[in-house]
Amino acid sequence: xxxxxxxxxxxxxxxxxxxxxxxxxxxxxxxxxxxxxxxxxxxxxxxxxxxxxxxxxxxxxxxxxxxxxxxxxxxxxxxxxxxxxxxxxxxxxxxxxxxxxxxxxxxxxxxxxxxxxxxxxxxxxxxxxxxxxxxxxxxxxxxxxxxxxxxxxxxxxxxxxxxxxxxxxxxxxxxxxxxxxxxxxxxxxxxxxxxxxxxxxxxxxxxxxxxxxxxxxxxxxxxxxxxxxxxxxxxxxxxxxxxxxxxxxxxxxxxxxxxxxxxxxxxxxxxxxxxxxxxxxxxxxxxxxxxxxxxxxxxxxxxxxxxxxxxxxxxxxxxxxxxxxxxxxxxxxxxxxxxxxxxxxxxxxxxxxxxxxxxxxxxxxxxxxxxxxxxxxxxxxxxxxxxxxxxxxxxxxxxxxxxxxxxxxxxxxxxxxxxxxxxxxxxx
Amino acid sequence: xxxxxxxxxxxxxxxxxxxxxxxxxxxxxxxxxxxxxxxxxxxxxxxxxxxxxxxxxxxxxxxxxxxxxxxxxxxxxxxxxxxxxxxxxxxxxxxxxxxxxxxxxxxxxxxxxxxxxxxxxxxxxxxxxxxxxxxxxxxxxxxxxxxxxxxxx
Numbered sequence: 001x002x003x004x005x006x007x008x009x010x011x012x013x014x015x016x017x018x019x020x021x022x023x024x025x026x027x028x029x030x031x032x033x034x035x036x037x038x039x040x041x042x043x044x045x046x047x048x049x050x051x052x053x054x055x056x057x058x059x060x061x062x063x064x065x066x067x068x069x070x071x072x073x074x075x076x077x078x079x080x081x082x083x084x085x086x087x088x089x090x091x092x093x094x095x096x097x098x099x100x101x102x103x104x105x106x107x108x109x110x111x112x113x114x115x116x117x118x119x120x121x122x123x124x125x126x127x128x129x130x131x132x133x134x135x136x137x138x139x140x141x142x143x144x145x146x147x148x149x150x151x152x153x154x155x156x157x158x159x160x161x162x163x164x165x166x167x168x169x170x171x172x173x174x175x176x177x178x179x180x181x182x183x184x185x186x187x188x189x190x191x192x193x194x195x196x197x198x199x200x201x202x203x204x205x206x207x208x209x210x211x212x213x214x215x216x217x218x219x220x221x222x223x224x225x226x227x228x229x230x231x232x233x234x235x236x237x238x239x240x241x242x243x244x245x246x247x248x249x250x251x252x253x254x255x256x257x258x259x260x261x262x263x264x265x266x267x268x269x270x271x272x273x274x275x276x277x278x279x280x281x282x283x284x285x286x287x288x289x290x291x292x293x294x295x296x297x298x299x300x301x302x303x304x305x306x307x308x309x310x311x312x313x314x315x316x317x318x319x320x321x322x323x324x325x326x327x328x329x330x331x332x333x334x335x336x337x338x339x340x341x342x343x344x345x346x347x348x349x350x351x352x353x354x355x356x357x358x359x360x361x362x363x364x365x366x367x368x369x370x371x372x373x374x375x376x377x378x379x380x381x382x383x384x385x386x387x388x389x390x391x392x393x394x395x396x397x398x399x400x401x402x403x404x405x406x407x408x409x410x411x412x413x414x415x416x417x418x419x420x421x422x423x424x425x426x427x428x
Numbered sequence: 429x430x431x432x433x434x435x436x437x438x439x440x441x442x443x444x445x446x447x448x449x450x451x452x453x454x455x456x457x458x459x460x461x462x463x464x465x466x467x468x469x470x471x472x473x474x475x476x477x478x479x480x481x482x483x484x485x486x487x488x489x490x491x492x493x494x495x496x497x498x499x500x501x502x503x504x505x506x507x508x509x510x511x512x513x514x515x516x517x518x519x520x521x522x523x524x525x526x527x528x529x530x531x532x533x534x535x536x537x538x539x540x541x542x543x544x545x546x547x548x549x550x551x552x553x554x555x556x557x558x559x560x561x562x563x564x565x566x567x568x569x570x571x572x573x574x575x576x577x578x579x580x581x
Contacts, residue, residue, distance in 0.1 A: 018440065055520045055554035059439050204487060205523060236487055347438035347492060 004030050005364050006377035008093040010080055012036040013043025015336025016099035017063040018350045020072045022357030031377025033073040038132065039390040039398060039421040041074050044101055047129045050156040051173035054411065059346060067392035073378055076390035077422055081310035084385045090331060092380035094371035095360055097333040102302040102342045108148065112268025121153050121299035128160060130174045130414035132421060139180035142294025143187045146277050148265050149299035150193025151201035157297050161186050162216045162255050172412040190291045192260040194282050197222050197238050200261060204236035211244050214251030218244040220259035263289050268296055302342040326356035331369055333360060394425035429477060431459040434467055436482040436494030441560055442518055446481045448561040449568055464497035474510030477575045482534060483518035488526025490533055501537060508543035512578060514571035516550035516564050546578055547571030
């Protein structure tokens, strides 16, 4: 028996990479493999972080080193439950940790939600990031759009709705989608959130960033006085909203953004497609609100993707069952959003990955986990899996191709067809 | 030479840079790395050289792991006369007004408490996609030299 485990991490987003970092630090010799269903690594950083937030995506420079220098293996193009079973993984590795995130847009759960014209923010973000496995959708949203939610993802959506193609300098945005949208832009965008400004989930920086975009008039009827004793994040957010409200728009104003704080969606109106949304106030001071709309984009958070059951069969671990621990079975762990729910930024999930790292170390060293001589890691997997896997060197080939073929003013053009991603990566 | 590399981080970039700097320093000197969260400001002494690697959070604020240190530093307000340090700050020029402010908060306070910053103020800009470690390793010999010059004089 060895006290060095072999570790399979499922999901190569930030949580999976941070977990690998921690485990590698403790066990320099352990076989550590990060699996991903896609040919590309980095999950949410590549497909969830907005395409015009490249400095946030630059965290991948840190993760590159895991694979380039620290001998962590990337095995892309492998879907657990399809290409390899959980049982096969557990035969090859003594520790299997899931960092698969939460990617499905949370439903509003109100009447009219299934009408044509209602969309989830996550799907739009993934399409703007050229995700290869995402449902089709429109490229235009009509004159009037209602965005439901007032978190940072909602702000990402608002930014997309008001930016023009020239505003994406230095990004890796899906240009075809942006240009098509720009040909029939929304004229009025109502952003409606359940929380009052003081409790809204968005960061002041995200609000301020909106104010730098030309051709837009922002307004809100919300009370923007900073309550006594407000913390810095709260007062910063309120100030940012107030500044946006007072901002003299630059450029030719052809777009209007109106923020409404303190309203919950009650019903989406429409017969064959969306015509408006009814809201009820969440504060005693508010009155019922009806807003006309051609499209509704819901940015109210994320939940477990429906195909997660493929990985676990019927035993999908509950999200909230034991949030204080990453362990959910013998040799089975989870970290990040798949453990804690859809809350927190990349750094907060780094802290969580550290906790789970410590938990795994304690379990291995405390004898809870034993590593059998046969559990040698990647080499112990069926050959078919090893052959199908896209390695990090393969990914670097695809990465170089995407950068070399970037459109003018862009840093890369992502390949959005997965078979093509694999072909370029494997040089077929 | 005895060197303590301290880092304050949100996403882990500063930690990585701090470790790379320490690895390089350990070729010729003795260097230790601490997360600011695990370091007591009362332990800062004049016989050591301190290298601070610190990012910026939100609107020019300190990163999460620097907060306990910041509180302890203000509570104790230790006399840092004779303490010498260098700073490598991380930030993002995307947020012009607050670029690299996180490390500057500590730099200012260190100076107020009597410590002296030596060498060039190192900077990394996340918007540049430069690898922080590359810039920091280029910057390192200059501050070590500046510290040595100080000690001799």
